[in-house]
Amino acid sequence: MNKRATRDWQELDSQHYLHPFTDFRALAAEGSRIITRAEGVYLYDSEGRQILDGMSGLWCVNIGYGRNELADVAARQMRELPFYNSFFKSAHPPAIELSRQLAELTPPQFKRVFYTNSGSEANDTIVRMARRYWDLMDQPKRSVIISRINAYHGSTMAGASLGGMSAMHAQGGLPIPDIVHIEQPYWYENGIDVSPAEYGLRAARRLREKIEELGSERVAAFIGEPIQGAGGVIIPPDTYWPEIQRICREYGILLIADEVICGFGRTGRWFGCEHFGFEPDFMTIAKGLTSGYQPLGGVMVSDRVADVLIEKGGDFNHGFTWSGHPVACAVAIENLAIMRRERLVERVQEDIGPYLQRRWRELADHPLVGEVRGVGLIGALELVAHKGSKTLFRNRGDTGLICRDHCFANGLVMRATRDTMIIAPPLVITKEQVDELIEKARRCLDLTAADIGVG
Numbered sequence: 035m036n037k038r039a040t041r042d043w044q045e046l047d048s049q050h051y052l053h054p055f056t057d058f059r060a061l062a063a064e065g066s067r068i069i070t071r072a073e074g075v076y077l078y079d080s081e082g083r084q085i086l087d088g089m090s091g092l093w094c095v096n097i098g099y100g101r102n103e104l105a106d107v108a109a110r111q112m113r114e115l116p117f118y119n120s121f122f123k124s125a126h127p128p129a130i131e132l133s134r135q136l137a138e139l140t141p142p143q144f145k146r147v148f149y150t151n152s153g154s155e156a157n158d159t160i161v162r163m164a165r166r167y168w169d170l171m172d173q174p175k176r177s178v179i180i181s182r183i184n185a186y187h188g189s190t191m192a193g194a195s196l197g198g199m200s201a202m203h204a205q206g207g208l209p210i211p212d213i214v215h216i217e218q219p220y221w222y223e224n225g226i227d228v229s230p231a232e233y234g235l236r237a238a239r240r241l242r243e244k245i246e247e248l249g250s251e252r253v254a255a256f257i258g259e260p261i262q263g264a265g266g267v268i269i270p271p272d273t274y275w276p277e278i279q280r281i282c283r284e285y286g287i288l289l290i291a292d293e294v295i296c297g298f299g300r301t302g303r304w305f306g307c308e309h310f311g312f313e314p315d316f317m318t319i320a321k322g323l324t325s326g327y328q329p330l331g332g333v334m335v336s337d338r339v340a341d342v343l344i345e346k347g348g349d350f351n352h353g354f355t356w357s358g359h360p361v362a363c364a365v366a367i368e369n370l371a372i373m374r375r376e377r378l379v380e381r382v383q384e385d386i387g388p389y390l391q392r393r394w395r396e397l398a399d400h401p402l403v404g405e406v407r408g409v410g411l412i413g414a415l416e417l418v419a420h421k422g423s424k425t426l427f428r429n430r431g432d433t434g435l436i437c438r439d440h441c442f443a444n445g446l447v448m449r450a451t452r453d454t455m456i457i458a459p460p461l462v463i464t465k466e467q468v469d470e471l472i473e474k475a476r477r478c479l480d481l482t483a484a485d486i487g488v489g
């Protein structure tokens with residue numbers, strides 16, 4: 035890309051580019067940060083500053099930046115077959131080969147995948163497929179999908195409706211009909227009066243209450259992220275998912291795991307459902323599938339559903355021009371090959387995950403930190419106003435933003451969800467880089483505490 039001064043980029047940016055999830059006017063006043071290149075776990079901005087990317091881009095660059103293997107594969111595929119569709123009885127080797135590999139990699143109930151370009155589109159696809167399934171099962175009244183408050187399932191009409199973010203529902207007439215939300219399994223906020231194990235059961239039983247309230251003959255499916263990511267890295271107690279699965283089976287409703295963040299190694303298993311020990315009927319995949327080198331999402335469809343769609347379904351009237359795009363699929367295949375070759379998932383499970391978690395928990399002694407939690411290479415710090423009494427801040431979110439800005443200024447990307455600070459670094463991060471991350475995080479907590487007069 036041609037070179038311009040940072041100020042020129044910022045000026046052009048504010049004139050022409052509407053960013054996602056952004057207050058356009060506030061950003062124009064402040065000027066955006068221009069990222070120009072990246073290598074390994076580091077970003078570089080237009081001023082040449084190095085920034086440790088504690089968020090893997092947006093939870094996706096699992097194999098790290100600057101992997102030439104992926105660039106080579108993409109170039110080769112573009113020369114050979116840059117595009118063909120799969121609509122009219124056609125297919126191409128990259129999509130077929132990736133499908134075979136995903137069938138092998140995912141839990142045994144999955145043999146088939148439907149491709150999309152994103153996690154949002156994959157969740158839209160699931161809404162249609164789940165309702166179609168129940169139509170074909172002669173139970174057309176089963177149209178309600180139960181999700182959770184503060185869930186994130188994307189930004190399309192169905193994705194944002196499945197999500198439980200009130201700020202998103204407030205814009206554009208959401209949620210769409212027949213999507214409802216129950217409590218999220220957030221022990222620190224909702225359950226601190228009881229043990230995590232007891233709270234996990236209590237939170238799961240909200241599902242039963244909702245099913246009984248609606249009438250089970252109306253409920254199609256339950257959807258959840260194994261660990262809620264954008265909602266604040268909410269890690270449910272171990273008792274939660276097995277109880278959710280039991281309730282779903284009791285009422286015969288479909289169980290959907292949105293694995294867009296947890297999938298592809300984040301927890302130290304290939305998929306989050308394997309970490310928590312449950313067997314979903316659908317899995318949403320995206321982000322880590324290509325490590326972000328190409329846009330690609332998909333729906334893993336279990337045999338329970340696929341068999342009915344195939345046997346009785348006829349045409350499934352749904353799909354995208356780029357469904358199974360050959361370049362994206364070729365890049366995904368190479369990404370998975372690298373993950374296997376470098377044993378990145380095992381590394382998260384046995385080596386770098388435990389190391390990060392041990393060092394991350396050292397931050398628990400900081401006066402601003404009320405709780406530290408994490409699994410594998412995902413973690414959160416709950417910032418509080420009064421450590422002893424675990425009192426949350428009155429103006430929720432302000433402190434998180436102060437801390438996030440200190441992080442950027444000090445060469446670290448750490449995200450804030452309200453006053454919860456979040457990390458999800460690339461799976462290739464080294465121990466020295468983890469040390470750097472912890473040291474920078476502590477310094478930024480100190481700066482934040484000084485700003486707001488805590489500690």
Ligand SMILES: *Cc1c(COP(=O)(O)O)cnc(C)c1O
Pocket residue numbers: 093151152153154155186187188189259263264292293294295320321331
């Ligand atoms: C990011 C995300 C999505 C949406 O994916 P997009 O590719 O941004 O549409 C869906 N679910 C979860 C859990 C996510 O984190």
